[in-house]
Amino acid sequence: xxxxxxYNAIEAEKKWYDYWMKNNYxxxxxxxxxxxxxxxxxxxxxxxxxxxHMLNNTIQDVLIRRARLQGKxxxxxxxxxxASIATEAKVVAKLKxxxxxxxxxxxxxxxxxxxxxxxxxxxxxxxxxKKLGCSCDWERTKFTMDDDMSEAVIKVFVDLHEKGLIYxxxxxxxxxxxxxxxxxxxxxxxxxxxxNLYYINYKIEGSNxxxxxxxxxxxxxxxxxxxxxxxxxKRFAHLRGKKAIVPICNRVIPIIEDDYVDIEFGTGCLKVTxxxxxxxxxxxxxxxxEVIDIFHEDATLNSYGLQFEGQDRFVARKNVAKVLExxxxxxxxxxxxxxxxxxxxxxxxxxxxxxxxxxLKMEELVKxxxxxxxxxxAEIKLFPKKFENTYRHWMENIRDWNIxxxxxxxxxxxxxxxxxxxxxxxxxETIEDAVIKAxxxxxxxxxxxxxxxxxxxxxxxxxxxxxxxxxxxxGIRNPENxxxxxxxxxxxxxxxxxxxxxxxxxxxIAGYEYKDQKxxxxxxxxxxxxxxxRRKMSKSLGNSPDALKLIEDYSADGVRxxxxxxxxxxxxLMFDETLCxxxxxxxxxxxxxxxxxxxxxxxxxxxxxESSKIALExxxxxxxxxxxxxxxxxxxxRLSDALMSIYxxxxxxxxxxxxxxVKPAYQQPIxxxxxxxxxxxxxxxxxxxxxxxxxxxxxxxxxxxxxxPKEALIVAKWPEAKPVNQELISQFEFxxxxxxxxxxxxxxxxxxxxxxxxxxxxxxxxxxxDFDSVIVKLGNLETIDYVKEPVEGALTFRVKSNEYFxxxxxxxxxxxxxxxxxxxxxxxEGFLKSxxxxxxxxxxxxxxxxxxxxxxxxxxADALAKIETLKSSLASLK
Numbered sequence: 001x002x003x004x005x006x007y008n009a010i011e012a013e014k015k016w017y018d019y020w021m022k023n024n025y026x027x028x029x030x031x032x033x034x035x036x037x038x039x040x041x042x043x044x045x046x047x048x049x050x051x052x053h054m055l056n057n058t059i060q061d062v063l064i065r066r067a068r069l070q071g072k073x074x075x076x077x078x079x080x081x082x083a084s085i086a087t088e089a090k091v092v093a094k095l096k097x098x099x100x101x102x103x104x105x106x107x108x109x110x111x112x113x114x115x116x117x118x119x120x121x122x123x124x125x126x127x128x129x130k131k132l133g134c135s136c137d138w139e140r141t142k143f144t145m146d147d148d149m150s151e152a153v154i155k156v157f158v159d160l161h162e163k164g165l166i167y168x169x170x171x172x173x174x175x176x177x178x179x180x181x182x183x184x185x186x187x188x189x190x191x192x193x194x195x196n197l198y199y200i201n202y203k204i205e206g207s208n209x210x211x212x213x214x215x216x217x218x219x220x221x222x223x224x225x226x227x228x229x230x231x232x233x234k235r236f237a238h239l240r241g242k243k244a245i246v247p248i249c250n251r252v253i254p255i256i257e258d259d260y261v262d263i264e265f266g267t268g269c270l271k272v273t274x275x276x277x278x279x280x281x282x283x284x285x286x287x288x289x290e291v292i293d294i295f296h297e298d299a300t301l302n303s304y305g306l307q308f309e310g311q312d313r314f315v316a317r318k319n320v321a322k323v324l325e326x327x328x329x330x331x332x333x334x335x336x337x338x339x340x341x342x343x344x345x346x347x348x349x350x351x352x353x354x355x356x357x358x359x360l361k362m363e364e365l366v367k368x369x370x371x372x373x374x375x376x377x378a379e380i381k382l383f384p385k386k387f388e389n390t391y392r393h394w395m396e397n398i399r400d401w402n403i404x405x406x407x408x409x410x411x412x413x414x415x416x417x418x419x420x421x422x423x424x425x426x427x428x429e430t431i432e433d434a435v436i437k438a439x440x441x442x443x444x445x446x447x448x449x450x451x452x453x454x455x456x457x458x459x460x461x462x463x464x465x466x467x468x469x470x471x472x473x474x475g476i477r478n479p480e481n482x483x484x485x486x487x488x489x490x491x492x493x494x495x496x497x498x499x500x501x502x503x504x505x506x507x508x509i510a511g512y513e514y515k516d517q518k519x520x521x522x523x524x525x526x527x528x529x530x531x532x533x534r535r536k537m538s539k540s541l542g543n544s545p546d547a548l549k550l551i552e553d554y555s556a557d558g559v560r561x562x563x564x565x566x567x568x569x570x571x572x573l574m575f576d577e578t579l580c581x582x583x584x585x586x587x588x589x590x591x592x593x594x595x596x597x598x599x600x601x602x603x604x605x606x607x608x609x610e611s612s613k614i615a616l617e618x619x620x621x622x623x624x625x626x627x628x629x630x631x632x633x634x635x636x637x638r639l640s641d642a643l644m645s646i647y648x649x650x651x652x653x654x655x656x657x658x659x660x661x662v663k664p665a666y667q668q669p670i671x672x673x674x675x676x677x678x679x680x681x682x683x684x685x686x687x688x689x690x691x692x693x694x695x696x697x698x699x700x701x702x703x704x705x706x707x708x709p710k711e712a713l714i715v716a717k718w719p720e721a722k723p724v725n726q727e728l729i730s731q732f733e734f735x736x737x738x739x740x741x742x743x744x745x746x747x748x749x750x751x752x753x754x755x756x757x758x759x760x761x762x763x764x765x766x767x768x769x770d771f772d773s774v775i776v777k778l779g780n781l782e783t784i785d786y787v788k789e790p791v792e793g794a795l796t797f798r799v800k801s802n803e804y805f806x807x808x809x810x811x812x813x814x815x816x817x818x819x820x821x822x823x824x825x826x827x828x829e830g831f832l833k834s835x836x837x838x839x840x841x842x843x844x845x846x847x848x849x850x851x852x853x854x855x856x857x858x859x860x861a862d863a864l865a866k867i868e869t870l871k872s873s874l875a876s877l878k
Contacts, residue, residue, distance in 0.1 A: 003598050003703055007591040009555035009584075012699045017130060019698075023709045025068075026135045028075035030486035036067035037490040038076045039469050040136065041503070042144065044083040046090055046121045049128035049547040051529040051537050051563075051575060052496065058560045059526060060494045061134045062639055065691040067491075068135075069718040075487055076135065077472045078126055079142035082118075084410040084461045085179050085345045091117050091409065107408055107456070114409045118145075131548060133556045133694045135714070142472045144464045145411075152476035153411045153464045154429050156514070161427040165361045166403070168415075168422070172278040173402055175353035177299035178346040181406040182357055184460065185399060186501055188341040188350050197336035198321060199267070201329050202227060205243040205252055211236070212331055214266040216338055217276075218324060219316040221246055222304045223294040224253055226272040228283060231257040233268050247329045248320070249306055256287050276352055291354065297406075299351050313351070356422065358404035358413060358457070368512035369505060370395045379518045380508065383637040387497055387525055394501040403460045410458030417453045418442060425455070466506035469493075469519040476514060484515075493520045500525065524637045527572040534574065550580055557693035558584030564643045564692065586647060587696045590689070593655045594700045596663070597678060603669035611773035612674040615661040618732045618771075619681060621725040622653055628721050630688060643692050650685050657736065661774055679704060684719045728770075734799065735771035741797040742779035745806055749795060749817070753780055757806055760785040760794070764801040795873075818874065825870040832863040 020026065028035075038060050043053060060076060068074040091114045092102050102110060126141065142149060160166045173182040198218045201210040211227065227244045229236040243252050260283060261270050274284030275293040284291060294304040299313045308316045324330040341350035372379045373391055382388055404413060416434040417425045418441070426441060428434035431449050439447045470476055475484035489511070495504060504523055511519035529537050537544035550559050554577075561583030566573050626649045633642035662678055664670040683704065690697040690713055701713035746753060759781040772784050790796070791805035798804070808814060838844055839856055 003595065005595060007588060007696065007699070009557070009587075009695065010552070013131070013133070013556055013695045016695050016698045017133065019712075020135065020714055021138075023712070025712070025714050026076070026137050027139050028073055028137050030482050031073055033071065033073040035487055035491075036064070036070075036072040036074045037487045038064055038492055038494070039472055039490055040076065040078045041493075041495045041499070042079045042081040042142075042465060042468065043125050044086055045080040045118055045123070045143065046083070046087055047080075047125045049125055049132075051544055051547060052526075053125065053129070054132060054547050054550075054559065055526055055529055055563050055573060056494055056496065057129055057132060057134050058563055059524065059639055060492075061132070061560075061694075062564075062691040063492055063494070064135055065694060065714070066634070066718070068714065069687060069690065069716060071717065074135075075137055075140070077140045077142065078129070078134075078136035078138060079468075079472065080122060080126065080144070081461060081465055082143065082145040082410060084405055084407045084458060085176075085181065087114065087118070088407050088409040089179060089346065102408075110408045128548060131551050131556060133560070135694075140472065144461070144468075148474060148477065149464065149471050150411050151429075152467055152471040152474075153459060154414050155476055156467060156510075157411075157414055157459065157463075158427055158429050160360060165365065166427075167359055167361070168356060168425075169359055170354060170356050170422075171359070171402075172281045172352050172354055173357055174341060175297075175299075175351045175355070176343040176346055176348050177295075177297065177351050178348035179343065179407070180297050182353075182355065182402055182404065183343060183350065184402050184462075187344045189344050190339045190341055192337055193340045194335060194337055195340075196321075197266075197334045198324070199331040199333070200247060200324055201331055202244040202247065202271075204239065205245055209238075211239060211244060211255075211269050212267045213269045213271045215271060216336060217317065218320045219301065219305070219308070219313055220273045220276050220294065221271065221320070222249055222301070222306065222308075223273040223275050223292045224251075224271045225274060225284065225289045225292060226253050226287065227255045228258050228261050228270045228272050229255060229268065230259055230261040230263050232259070233261070233263050235268060247324060247327065249304075254289075256289075258283060258287070275354055278352055281354065293354065295351060295353070357402050358415075360401040360403050360463075362398045362400055362509075365509050365513060366395055366398050369508040372508055372512065372518055380520065381522050383522060383524045387500060390497070390500060391505065395505060401460075403463045404455075404457040405460055406456075407458045408456075410461060411464060413455040413457050413459060415455040417455070418447065418451060462502055462506060465503060466510045467514075469507055469511065470514060479515075488515065489518050490520045492522045492524060494524045494526065496528065497525045498528070522637070529573045529575050532574055532576055534572070537575070545575075545577065550577070554580035554584040555587060555695070557587050557696045560692060561586060561643065561647075564640050565647075566640075586651060587693060589651060589655055590685075590693075590696060591700065593659060594682070594703070596659060597675075597682065598703075600664060600675065601669040602672050602675045604672045606669065606671045608671045608673040609773065609777075611777045612662045612671070614770050615658055615774055616674065616677050616681070617725070618728050619653065619658045620722065621728050622732075623649065623681065623684060623719075624721045625724045625726075625729060627688065627719060628724070631721070646688055646692065650689060654681070654685055657732075660778060683716075686713060687716055687719055690714070690716075731768045731771055732774075734765070734767055735775055737799045738775050738802075738804065739778045741799060741804060742775075742781070742806070745795050745797060751806075756780050756782045758782050758785070760787045760791050760805040760807075762787055762790065762803045764803070765799075767802060821870055821874050825867065825874065828863055828866050828870065832860065832867065835859045835863060 040060065041056065064074050064076045091110070094117065095102060095113060122143070129136065157166065174185065174188050176183050195216050197214050197216055199212050199214050200218065200221070201212055203210055213227065224246050229239060239255050240257065242255050244255055245252055256272070260279070261268065272280045272283055272289060274281045274289055274291045283289070292304055294301055295313065296302050301308045301311055301313070301316050303309055305311070305316065308319055311319065321330060321333070342348065343350060373382060374388060382391065414429060415425045415427050416431070416438065418438040426434050426437035428437050431452065434452055435447060435449050438452060439445055467476060469488065469490050470484065473483040473487050474481055475488060478484070493504065507519045511517055531537060531543040535541060535543060554562065559580050562580030563573070563575070565579045565582065566575060626645050629645050630642045633639070633645065658678070658681070662670065662674050683701070686697040686701050694714070698713045701707070742759070745751070751757065757780065759779065761784060763786050775781065776784060790803065791807065794805035794807045796803060796805050835856055839860065845853060
């Protein structure tokens, strides 16, 4: 086969991915092998590949390819998430461009547009993952809105409702006025923002007295239904039982007493707005206050806002403050820092809002999931372990989960109303079942499907993805099917710590509720990908590189290596494009090493040199030592460390040492024994490198020999660690230092490498002579003489207590060397004088920073040591 001198990544990546797909290596069916299963964290259906996906999926592919090489039945299930809020927002925006208002469409009409959008843009990211080399079982691809997946979600909702765990409640929720839906507490990001604190006077009914309240939201005064004071606050004792008048709208409200009010905070008087603050709602319930909702669903003021009706809340805030000031009611305004809740998805400021929502009781459901991760016999391990504290905090402070969303895109809540009352509903998997249930509840046998009205809300996206490890194997609808029994629980989950609660914890909860089993054994939490300035990568900052362009520029293997070289488990990754260049360079190094072996002529007749024999023994031991190291790194999910161990082994030990030792002389053949062993070693190197660099390794593997599809590298056998000869490894390390010493002398003294030189040693270390043949070859020595006394007129260096001598006769121009060393000595003595002059200057020493003084003293010590060496070298030359 004609092997190209340069590796063509673009060509190889397409060729081998197509080959792998054609031969169905990625597909898995249950058999008698040990299963190894990963389910992909499903990206948004309309998403595109970004750096976070690149890192996360590279790690998963490394794990799945290694498992395949270990002979396991590797199954990596891909798929996408319907992402209710994000996708619906995109569809609404597209409709708006076409002049269509979502509110003018029926549910079915809107869903037709949403499916059209999904079919057009959905799954792009999965195609992009193929470019990265991801070996997913594409035949098993799932989408959270697939019919079977939706059926599973509805089945679980009905089951939990029948168990009394799902209920409908009128509660204060987090309202996103942009997406016009409720959000769970975990989807709200709290940010410190600077605003104003407005001090407003309220008149006391029937007198000229006033009281002052401080608020950050003057626009909400239209929803005030009481003023609250602390019963222990003597300042306001005269107000007990009286009423206050709300400015602008002039509504009369009671003054109530409650120790909830902090006497020390603000003015000591609190305005109570039950419809727009959770604490105020609790206070209102306790004192049976009226609830006045002043906002439309888009956070514009409704008719309760009087002349401000239709104004956005932030516009109204300024305008209300202006009117309060004009009427002399606004006492003062101060700047004020406070925490503001914003929507994770739309970034809109959250509005607390009372509404009917569906909730899942979490108190009992969460207990097995806490025990599974934090118990004495924890079944699920988090890597890194530090995330256990985060997990504990969330799980031990869990609240009921608000699972309803005011959206159309998603699984529609299977509650069917048969009357006008809030409780006039039944919950069922199908409309047919709902009719039967409603007939039974109402006693009306003639009730029909058209008499029922299904709840218009959709379920929270996470309520479908929390079933993912089970539902992808149809484990909810068919709990005893072959796939779920074989593949579940899965092995490893790779995801980001930002969804540890949203997704990971909830999958654990669902796993114990529906399978009475953990959903996975280990959770590997990657860090966030940041730029060199430690900023999170984002489109808005423009600091996120185009993932596909990186692959095009540096090859898929180069990018994979680049990402992992900078990624320690759980720590944020400082992405630097030069690491991808390093990855590409490493690939070229391996390719060039293969090209070198391919150029050798092989002879069956010449004997194996001693240097090759010992070097091969050393490398096999070194390989086994590193293999054990790699296994340890993998067991602790230190993939970057595993890669670095392989990188050093292949780059330094294999390319840098072994190939140099066994390489035949110019235009000479290599013996067959050595060649076969070198190629066998090369193949083992490719096996351990394959999970990280699948394309390059398969390309070289297929060039080494003609292979049938059963012999492809992707399904080869992972090497087994053999006994390690530590003594041999130590001897080689010592020999390599000797070789480096020889090379340094040659370089410094301009001794041509083609010229063989004499070499003597005082062997104080009793170093083994097994590697002498290697030292002779790589140092180009005439021989090695073991001597008792120093060799006169020779260049010397030391390795530990051994002293080595290189005779100068004929090797260097002694006169020229004396001139060179004399000049260097003169310069160094002058430099030392200037440093010492500085250090003897009392003003300098007294005034300069400590670090500067320390640097100068280091310079003095270095110069003294160098002068001693130069004088010693000159003495040996004269």
